[in-house]
Amino acid sequence: MRSGSMRVAEISLPAIRHNVRRVRELTGGAVIVVVKAGGYGHGAAITANAAFAAGATIVATADLEEALALRDAGVTGPLLCWLHGVRADFGEAVDAGIEIGVSTLEQLERLGAAAAERGSQAVAQLKVDTGLSRNGSCPDDWPVIFARAAELEAEGLVRVRGIFSHLANAGDEADRAQATRFDEAIELLRQAGIDPELRHLAASAATFSSPHLHYNAVRVGVTAYGLSPFADKTSAQLGLIPAMTLRSEIIALRGVPAGTGVSYGFNHVCEAATTLALVPMGYADGMPRALNGSGAWVTVAGEPRPIVGRIGMDQFIIDVGPLAGRLSLGDPVVLFGDPEQGYPPVEIWSGLMRTINYEIIASIGPRVIRVPIDGPDRNPAADAEARA
Ligand SMILES: *Cc1c(COP(=O)(O)O)cnc(C)c1O
Numbered sequence: 044m045r046s047g048s049m050r051v052a053e054i055s056l057p058a059i060r061h062n063v064r065r066v067r068e069l070t071g072g073a074v075i076v077v078v079k080a081g082g083y084g085h086g087a088a089i090t091a092n093a094a095f096a097a098g099a100t101i102v103a104t105a106d107l108e109e110a111l112a113l114r115d116a117g118v119t120g121p122l123l124c125w126l127h128g129v130r131a132d133f134g135e136a137v138d139a140g141i142e143i144g145v146s147t148l149e150q151l152e153r154l155g156a157a158a159a160e161r162g163s164q165a166v167a168q169l170k171v172d173t174g175l176s177r178n179g180s181c182p183d184d185w186p187v188i189f190a191r192a193a194e195l196e197a198e199g200l201v202r203v204r205g206i207f208s209h210l211a212n213a214g215d216e217a218d219r220a221q222a223t224r225f226d227e228a229i230e231l232l233r234q235a236g237i238d239p240e241l242r243h244l245a246a247s248a249a250t251f252s253s254p255h256l257h258y259n260a261v262r263v264g265v266t267a268y269g270l271s272p273f274a275d276k277t278s279a280q281l282g283l284i285p286a287m288t289l290r291s292e293i294i295a296l297r298g299v300p301a302g303t304g305v306s307y308g309f310n311h312v313c314e315a316a317t318t319l320a321l322v323p324m325g326y327a328d329g330m331p332r333a334l335n336g337s338g339a340w341v342t343v344a345g346e347p348r349p350i351v352g353r354i355g356m357d358q359f360i361i362d363v364g365p366l367a368g369r370l371s372l373g374d375p376v377v378l379f380g381d382p383e384q385g386y387p388p389v390e391i392w393s394g395l396m397r398t399i400n401y402e403i404i405a406s407i408g409p410r411v412i413r414v415p416i417d418g419p420d421r422n423p424a425a426d427a428e429a430r431a
Contacts, residue, residue, distance in 0.1 A: 049323045050411040051290045054085050056093045057418050058284040058381075062269050063097035065282050066250060070257045073100035073241060075123065077264035079109060084329070084404040085268055085287055086413035088116035093415075094267060095120045100241075101142070103262060107131050110141045125170050126178060133157040133165065142166040142204060146179050148188050151195065158200040167192065168205035168241065169232065173224035175211045185228055189235035196237060205241030206232055207262070212248050222256055247272040251281055269381070270389065270400045277390075279383055284421070287389075287404060288380035289411070292373050293343070295321035296363070305360055306352030310336060313351075318367035320348075322376050325357040329407040330378070330392075337395040342377045342386055344369055379403075 066074050076099040077083075082090035091102040091113055102118070104110045105126040113122060124136075125144025133150075134157040136143050145151045145167045158165040169192060172179030180188050195201035208225050210218055225244050232239060243260035245253065250261045251272070265271075269285040271278050278285050298318050305311040305319065313319075320343065326332040332354050340347045341361060348361045363370055380386030393400045 048412045049291055049294065050328055052085065052407055052411050052413050053288040053290060054089050054413055054415050055284070055286045055288070055418070056089070056096075056415055057420050058269050058286040059085075059090060059093035059267060060097035061421050062267050062283050062286070063094050063099055063263075066261065066263050066266060067098055070245075070250060070254075070261050072257060073243075073260035075099065075101040075103050075241075075243060075260055075262040076267045077103045077246075077262055078113070079103070079105040079264070080405045083264060083268050083401065084407035086415070087113055088118055089413060089415045090267065091118045091120070100260065107133075107136055107141065107143075111135060111139055114139045114141070123168060125168075134160065137161055137163055137165045140166075142168055144168050144170040144178075144207070145188070145192075146170045146172075148180075148184065148191060151188060151191055151201070155195045155198075155200045164199060165201045166204050167201050168207055169203060169239070171206060171208045171225065171228045173208040173221040173228070173244075174217065175209050175221075177209070179208060182224065182228070185231050186235075189232050189237065192232075193236045203232075203237045203239055205243065205260070206239045207241070207243040207260075210244060210246065210249055210256070215253070218249060218253060218256060225258075251276075265401055268404065270404070277382070277388070284383075285381045285389070287407075288384075288386060289324075289378040289389075289407065290380075291322045291324045291376045291378065293320045293363075293370060293376060294323050294372060296367070296370060296372065297321075298367070306355065308353055311352040313362070315364075317362055317364035318370075319351070320361045320363045320370065320376075321358055322361060323358050324378065324411075325355045325359060327356045327408050328411050329403065330354050330359065331396045331403070331406075334392060334395060339391060339395055340387060341379075344374060345385060347387070 076094035078087040078090045101121045103123040107124045110122045110124040123142040133154045137157050154165045170179040241260045242258040245256045245261040247263045247266040249256040269283040301315050303313045335353045339350045351362045377386045379389040382388040
């Protein structure tokens with residue numbers, strides 16, 4: 044870490060390992076950990092390594108570029124990616140041993156051609172659309188794609204390692220309808236002569252809500268980072284530990300008289316004399332600007348204190364009135380983290396912003412340095428006891 048970094052996302056490796064193990068214990072099958080978008084803001088390589096250490100079978104990204112970047116960062120385990128532009132170079136994927144999620148016949152042909160050119164074998168997982176209406180092949184195209192996949196497999200050019208689909212999370216009934224279509228796809232693929240090693244439908248939500256949708260693998264993102272995919276359930280209730288602690292520090296303290304206006308537009312005016320602390324994080328770092336005036340708080344010296352005035356691109360202000368005598372420059376400020384450790388949960392921000400925790404963590408900006416923190420693995424039984 045560069046010295047003097049004022050904006051740090053500490054990433055707890057024991058927390059990620061705990062969360063991946065928790066999913067493994069819950070499902071009993073293979074676990075694919077999704078590290079797209081920079082590991083949901085946590086750092087893709089940091090997360091990938093921790094996930095493999097905890098027994099993940101595959102680490103997945105959306106784009107091939109992200110998967111190639113993981114190879115460049117020295118990640119050697121199995122990688123899968125599934126969202127491809129028309130110019131994605133599957134030759135690079137074959138060279139780097141990256142599994143390709145295939146949604147169209149055209150992608151399958153490109154993958155087969157890349158393998159043929161290199162005299163090697165590509166690995167594919169067939170992505171089928173069972174109702175999300177997004178990425179993945181449509182049922183009408185399954186017979187042709189599956190037949191061609193079987194040919195390419197017979198020629199030794201493509202190994203079909205898996206079949207997968209993604210849920211719309213539109214309720215239990217809709218999930219079951221998607222599972223029925225997924226079963227049909229698996230059956231059709233078997234009739235075409237391919238019995239795929241991995242069959243996966245559930246992401247985090249169905250992993251925790253619907254054991255009947257586990258098949259023999261699940262693909263989890265947000266829960267690997269210790270966050271809940273449900274609005275009405277906390278991390279602790281799911282047995283998960285939030286991995287990110289977003290920290291900054293106080294870089295200025297100033298006593299002000301009653302009536303002092305704070306930050307752009309003076310939309311906060313101090314009612315009484317108080318002390319203001321300046322913190323060098325802003326909307327460029329992923330703090331939603333619209334948190335202004337919403338009642339959001341951070342912890343300073345272990346105490347909750349309100350964010351006041353408009354959040355700037357680089358900095359915001361907290362009213363530290365009652366704590367003033369105890370504070371010095373450089374004291375840590377925690378923006379969010381594990382509520383079991385007394386930090387504000389990220390869900391305060393996502394709730395105030397009417398969005399989901401995913402969006403907040405994925406928006407943490409590039410100036411924030413991701414610092415992996417290792418330590419002894421936590422004992423889940425002891426954790427549960429501590430919570431009780
Ligand atoms: C992002 C993504 C996931 C992970 O979703 P979570 O809800 O974070 O577990 C799984 N599968 C696909 C296809 C995705 O795009």
